[in-house]
Amino acid sequence: PQEGAGIRLLLNTTSFSLARLETETPQLDFWQRLDVPVLQVIFSGGTVEQWSEQFQGLTPRDTAMNVALPEVDGRIITRAVSFKSVQTWNPVLETDVVVYEPVRDRIEFVADLAANWLSLQQTPPAQRKIALILANYPNRDGRLANGVGLDTPASCVEILRALQQAGYQVEDMPATGDELIARLTAGVTNDPEGKELRQVNQQLSVAEYQQYFATLPPEVQQGICDRWDLWRHGDGDMGIWGYGDMGIWGYGGDKVDKVDKVDKEGISNSQTTNNKQQITIPGIQLGNIFIGIQPSRGYDLDPSLNYHAPDLEPTPAYLAFYYWLRVKFGAQAMVHVGKHGNLEWLPGKSVALSGNCYPEVALGAMPHLYPFIVNDPGEGSQAKRRAQGVIIDHLTPPMTRAELYGSLHKLEGLIDEYYEAQSLDPSRLPIIRDRIVQLILKENLHQDLGINQDAGTGGRGDAEKLSSIGTESLVKFESLILNSIDGYLCELKEAQIRDGLHILGQCPQGRQLRDLIVAIARHPGNGRIGLTRAIAKDWGLDVDPLTGDGEWGMGNGEWGIGNGELGNGELGMGDGERGIDDGERGIDDGEQDAPTTADLPKWDAFVDCRTTGDLIEILEQQAAVLVEQLITNSQTTKDKGQTTKDKRQRTKDKGQKTNNELQWIRDRLLPALQQTNQELTQLLRGLDGCYIASGPAGAPTRGRPEVLPTGRNFYSVDIRAIPTETAWDVGRKAAEVLIERYTQENGEYPQTLGLSVWGTATMRTGGDDLAEALALLGVQPVWDGASRRVVDFEILPLSVLGRPRIDVTLRISGFFRDAFPNLISLFEQAVRAVAALNEPAQDNPLASQVQQEQVKWEAAGLSQEEAQKRSHYRIFGSKPGAYGAGLQGLIEAQNWQDEQDLARAYINWSSYAYTDVPSTLRTNPKTGLQGIPAAEAFEQRLQQMQIVLHNQDNREHDLLDSDDYYQFQGGLTAAIRALTGKNPQTYFGDNSIPQNPKVRQLREEIARVYRSRVVNPKWIEGVMRHGYKGAFEMAATVDYLFAYDATANCVEDHMYQGVAEAYIFDSKVQEFIQQKNPWALRDMAERLLEAHQRSLWQSVGQDTLDELRAIALQAEAVIEGKNC
Secondary structure (H helix, E strand, O other): OOOOOOOOOEEEOOOOOOOEOOEHHHHHHHHHHHOOOEEEEEEOOOOHHHHHHOOOOOOHHHHHHHHHHHHHOOOEEEEEEEEEEEEEEEOOOOEEEEEEEEOHHHHHHHHHHHHHHHHHHHOOHHHOOEEEEEEEOOOOHHHEEEOOOEOHHHHHHHHHHHHHHOOOOEOOOOOOHHHHHHHHHHEOOOOOOOHHHOEOOOEEEHHHHHHHHOOOOHHHHHHHHHHOOOEEOOOOOEEEOOOHHHOOOOEEOOEEOOOOOOOOOOEEOOOOOOOOOEEEOOEEEEEOEEEEEOOOOOOOOOOOHHHHOOOOOOOHHHHHHHHHHHHHHOOOEEEEOOOOOOHHHOOOOOOOOOOOOHHHHHHOOOOEEEEEEOOOHHHHHHHHHHOOEEEEEEOOOOEEEOOOOHHHHHHHHHHHHHHHHHHHOHHHHHHHHHHHHHHHHHOOHHHHHOHHHHHOOOOOOOHHHHHHOOOOOHHHHHHHHHHHHHHHHHHHHHOEEEOOOEOOOOOOOHHHHHHHHHHHHOOOEOOEOOHHHHHHHHOOOOEOOOOOOEOOOOOOOOOOOOOOOOOOOOOOEOOOOOOEOOOOOOOOOOOOOOOOHHHOOOHHHHHOOOOHHHHHHHHHHHHHHHHHHHHHHHHHHHHHOOOHHHHHHOOOOOOHHHHHHHHHHHHHHHHHHHOOOHHHHHHHHHHOOOOOOEEOOOOHHHOOHHHOOOOOEEOOOOHHHOOOHHHHHHHHHHHHHHHHHHHHHHOOOOOEEEEEEOHHHHHHHOOHHHHHHHHHHOEEEEEOOOOOOEEEEEEOOHHHHOOOOOEEEEEEOHHHHHHOHHHHHHHHHHHHHHHOOOOOOOOOHHHHHHHHHHHHHHHOOOOHHHHHHHHOOOEEEOOOOOOOOOOHHHHHHOOOOOHHHHHHHHHHHHOEEEEEOOHHHOOOOOOOEEEEEOHHHHHHHHHHOOEEEEEEOOOOOOOOOOHHHHHHHHHHHHHHHHHHOOOOEEEEEEOOOOOOOEEEEHHHHHHHHHHHHHOOHHHHHHHHOOHHHHHHHHHHHHHHHHHHHHHHOOOOHHHHHHHHHHHHHOHHHHHHHHHHOHHHHHHHHHHHHHHHHOOOOOOOOHHHHHHHHHHHHHHHHHHHHHHO
């Protein structure tokens, strides 16, 4: 009989994985042949009492064996159903007899989940009911359908089309993403604005909600009632529904108070008869498909909760939404579309959830599929582990070179003209110099680079003094200004930015496909050296285009560079504004071989190269030409049916190293990208109740092409192998780069540092951030010889270290806490070991500080043991079971007066000290990882902190793409400033090229992102292709720019002006936003006005402010028209 014949679903209780990570394909074939859902049923190694009392759910060992490794097989993580218990003592064996004892309600949950998957399988597509859920945060209509890197509305339409073609009953389907948004916003949403005028498409009676509420676990009922001011009668009936402080009332005992509008809790006035008050359900029903807007978490209802409620229970309306989907609509599966919603971040255990955990309360035992960006394994794993999610990973947005534009391009031309005049007409140099200086001043580039400070000419922005540089000496001008600005322009030009958004199931085409392939292929891996390196090697150039190391002197490479006989070929340059013009790439009908000597740049191109940056630009352009030709040839040979042998024969004239890279692109990378349609195919297979193959996760443009093709159920990492040896190498280099930068700027070694560490970045990199923290301490991991797992650490002697140790404090994310308790233990043990060293205070500030604080805490009345423990606290995070840093809600609601408010919220959300008491020191065997309220200790750490550091490991996003960056780094900075009265040194680490980590001041990174992406016409044009969601991206960028300034004081006035001119005052862009997303236009104008009101944007003319107000009012009128 066929293997697995008759099996429709498998419940698996074994640990580990069938697949060995290094040779996974043969073993995974078993699951693919079986092709049924595999539910991982967990047998815990702990007791039920430990599980009940602790927030982790499972020990690190159990998590590795029963969660992380089974995920490699593509198994669906369920619940812990059985726990160990001592049955008796065996006097003969002199040991406890331990047995497994099942927990009934956990078994029932798994059984229900299995039954629901089987029901999904058995139901014909035409009868299946599916719910697509769109995230919405902030809770404004301008920000519906959040999905990082994804055109979520357009992707939903693609899903609807695929469902319809597969036989699902899809009625009245919107034709475009913009039409979908228009129909959603015509009804009730999370935004309270104009709700009383909007249609109510579906609703749930309060009476039925009360009946459902009474079935919830008592702890859940009590928590929601206490949080949301709901009073319950002794008989279990809910007497008052609503949020009392805001005067929102619904059904009250035996009478009904009329509700005049749809209030913030979602109670509609559509029914006012006794017992028939209604809770509105935002969304639209399209036959058997429902597209819903995920409810808010509740912080918008009472902004004061941002200060003190990190573990906020979901609102009654939140639970009503998911209840309606499950019971009233009858959804058989839910699809949360795009990274990420808030369901998986509700309070509760990190894994192996109980019936009191809110993700389970809301979702229930529902089959759950989740299209999720492939480069974020951490947050995707949260949905897998806390919401039984099956990930369908999707491609990142297309990537491209930023290139130069406008005045930046003009400035580059002037610099070229200056260098040319040095040899041809030196008399013109002063004139060109003056034009360069004036353009630098006009564009405020001197502020980006702090040129005035370096020149000793006074404070930043001192235009008169900057203009005087070089009047006495051209040498001074060249050394202080020209070299810096030239290098900066090269850096901006080669920066990687996104070119639009990804649409589910669609492979990029044309220039986008070419640029994405180049972005991926330039990085080395698996025996490859990378495309641009290969071209450089074959041209005989002694330069590394990835790191910029080496000299580019000509040699005698395989393509004969250096003999002056390069032919007369062109690089396919266009008009110079964008580097390579779409219409002039030197491509004919696709028949030519590539490259020949005619494809190489002219000798003049090399002669004109003044810097390594100039040469790298030529290498990048040549890589683009080669890839474009490869794509064209690939399509031609496909159309003509040529064999692989034929295609390889066509490349015989290439340099060998370049040929190897192009062959890999043609044979592996391009076909993988062309399988992007599997994202939709696999989503449909998941809804058929089939097995979704697993695959690795990571950033494809950081040397991880193996994450392609997408459409797989990605897995994370073996937590026991972190930090990896590769991560240690990156982290060690990054630590030394940071110390060198700080020492150059301050004339002394740093002593204390605060570092934000995120779980998803740790999964993506193998632990770069933690490795850097250990390196700063002067501690190195020790790996097992065979498994390469981290088994210990060793302290590096000061003689080997060659510098003082740094006292490092970590602010960990909630997911890092959940996923990596072993790393918390490792770092804490390292801190204790370093603190115990007998070294001079100037060489070991950690030990010195611990000793001083222990005396302080003892003097404050603490016992010696408690004082010692508190003085060692170096790991802080959110309250156990909670997530985030607490600033987003405050800033969105404008519910703050000054930095003290922001600092208070950040400290309240971040001041839990995490410690893992070693088993040998435990007086209670149940204790392990603990999160202890420690606000005083946290504030003590903040007051000593000299440096705030945040790292980024890839360029597929930037620090103005997400609220997390400003909440963590900005929040930490604001808290230090509030306590000490001054800003710490804020740095931003760039580890996107692992071989060459860089560190910049935060203001430099903000300026770099502002120039390369935020106001870059190339990026703006890219997002404008995506209608509503493109305008959404612009509004989000403005919000995050403002919030970073509010927290870290790092945004220059000219940046606000530049954003206003690029997004709002530009007539073409303004018309686009007003048509596609008028909420975004109004929100951006109001945010910029708020920046002025809060004195963040000071140098602004009254005309500009008046124009912003006028545009905001104009957008408001359009919005009111939509609500009527």
